[in-house]
Amino acid sequence: MFKPFYHLLSFVLPVSACAFLASAPHSSLGALAWTLPFWAVLLLDWLGPENRLQPDRQTPKVYYDGILLVLAALQIINVVLMLVYVSALSWQTPADWLTSAVNLVVLRFVVATSSGTSAIVVAHELIHRPQKYWQCLGRLLLLSVCYDHFVITHKQGHHLSITMADDVAAARFGEPFKAYWRRVYVGHWRFAWRLEQQRLGLADGDVMHWVTLKNQVLQGVFLELLVLVLVLVFFGGLAAVMFIYQAVAAVRILEAVNYFQHWGLSDSRFAKSFGWVNSSWLSSYLFIGLANHIGHHEDENTPFYEIAYSDQGPKLPYGYFVMNLWVKLANASYQKMAERELLRFQAGSGELE
Numbered sequence: 001m002f003k004p005f006y007h008l009l010s011f012v013l014p015v016s017a018c019a020f021l022a023s024a025p026h027s028s029l030g031a032l033a034w035t036l037p038f039w040a041v042l043l044l045d046w047l048g049p050e051n052r053l054q055p056d057r058q059t060p061k062v063y064y065d066g067i068l069l070v071l072a073a074l075q076i077i078n079v080v081l082m083l084v085y086v087s088a089l090s091w092q093t094p095a096d097w098l099t100s101a102v103n104l105v106v107l108r109f110v111v112a113t114s115s116g117t118s119a120i121v122v123a124h125e126l127i128h129r130p131q132k133y134w135q136c137l138g139r140l141l142l143l144s145v146c147y148d149h150f151v152i153t154h155k156q157g158h159h160l161s162i163t164m165a166d167d168v169a170a171a172r173f174g175e176p177f178k179a180y181w182r183r184v185y186v187g188h189w190r191f192a193w194r195l196e197q198q199r200l201g202l203a204d205g206d207v208m209h210w211v212t213l214k215n216q217v218l219q220g221v222f223l224e225l226l227v228l229v230l231v232l233v234f235f236g237g238l239a240a241v242m243f244i245y246q247a248v249a250a251v252r253i254l255e256a257v258n259y260f261q262h263w264g265l266s267d268s269r270f271a272k273s274f275g276w277v278n279s280s281w282l283s284s285y286l287f288i289g290l291a292n293h294i295g296h297h298e299d300e301n302t303p304f305y306e307i308a309y310s311d312q313g314p315k316l317p318y319g320y321f322v323m324n325l326w327v328k329l330a331n332a333s334y335q336k337m338a339e340r341e342l343l344r345f346q347a348g349s350g351e352l353e
Contacts, residue, residue: 004059006285007067007305010117012041013286014074017114021081021107025088028102035106038113044282045319051281052309053292064305068122068288072137075118079144079243082111083235086242104242112246116253119145121288125304127151139220143227145247147254148220149192157191158258159300162274165266173264173342174335177327180259181252192217256324260316261293263338270342271349273313274298280319291320314338314345 016037020026026034085107089100119141126138127150135151142148158169168191171180196215213219232240261275274297278284283291289304290296294313302308316323317337326334 004056004063004305007064007288009282009285010067010071010121010288011074012037014071014078014114014118017078017110018074018081020110021078021085024085024103025099026103026106028099031099031103031106034110038110041282041286042321042325045280045321048319049281050279051284052279052311053284053307055306055308057306059305061303061305064303068125071118071122071288072126072141075115075122075141075144078111078114078118079246082107082246083231083239083243086239087235089238108242108245108249112249113253115145115246115250117287120147120150120250120254121290123150124154124290125288127155128300129303130301143220143223145250146224146228146244147247147251148224149189149217150254152192152195152216153188155300156195157188159297162262162297167262167266169258169262170266171259171263173267173269173339175263176335177256177259177331181255184255184258185251189217253324256327257290257320260323260327260334260338263335264342265313267342269346271346273345274310275313277311277313277315278319279311279315283319283321287320314341317341 016034020031020034086104089103090096091100123138123141126134126141129135129138139148139151142150153168158167161167162170164170168184168187171177193215196217200214228240228243231243263276264270265273265275273294275293277294278291280291289307292304292307292309294310295307296302296304298308298310318326323334
């Protein structure tokens with residue numbers, strides 16, 4: 001009865017970010033207090049109950065589409081409020097410097113975490129929709145984190161080569177997160193550029209592949225640069241730096257999810273699966289279908305509220321928030337756990353080699 005309302009948990013981070021930005025200025029302690037919603041979410045993701053999110057085909061789809069629209073609006077509002085916030089910080093006295101510096105740290109933390117959900121996760125849902133207007137809204141959200149080329153690499157790369165060795169987004173067995181991050185952040189852009197060249201029938205030496213406006217990657221770069229110039233002109237250099245900073249931090253959250261969601265699954269020594277199984281109650285609802293990852297790969301065109309739960313893969317011990325920090329802060333420990341779980345899954349699947 002109440003399950004459709006659990007999806008409203010996706011508003012926790014973007015709404016708290018919006019409240020933080022709209023209620024500025026903050027003292028140093030006041031700013032730090034606004035990180036508490038994140039720590040509460042992290043704790044619930046760690047200690048909360050398990051959940052096998054099942055498809056909802058009873059609730060009118062307009063309800064779920066409304067959630068996506070409000071989250072998208074919150075993302076744009078939060079980015080604008082962030083820019084206004086940064087441009088209004090005072091740097092006149094030593095006390096101002098301390099307070100403003102603390103505010104910048106908290107701002108980056110709060111906004112980037114929100115962008116990792118209300119921008120990238122919502123965009124991920126929208127770029128899989130068949131309607132052009134949803135896809136355009138998804139690209140707009142990706143522009144807010146300077147990652148427009150994700151549309152190409154995700155749909156034409158990751159989904160087509162999932163569990164294969166040439167999947168750019170899949171973390172290889174034994175690959176640390178730092179090495180993975182360095183590889184994919186640039187590798188995704190190169191992959192998208194190469195696909196666009198092939199689509200347009202252009203050779204590497206053809207000057208047209210640098211100037212044609214039919215190149216979707218080039219379109220994205222142009223729009224991202226345009227946004228950055230507008231930020232620089234209207235809000236100043238510090239705001240432009242923080243805009244880029246929150247964008248990179250948000251993308252790093254996305255790629256951390258990609259890392260632990262597919263780590264080691266392209267290795268031929270282990271049983272095959274589309275992804276690692278998430279059963280965290282909080283992650284299931286807060287991440288707009290992304291945490292139901294195996295079901296998403298089984299049918300990428302299914303809207304998030306109709307994705308079927310699947311347990312046909314190795315199991316994540318915690319939800320997405322805990323896993324995100326684990327792979328970044330204690331990667332060696334994470335890899336030991338992941339290797340043990342892959343071996344357990346392999347043994348249980350009956351595909352020992």
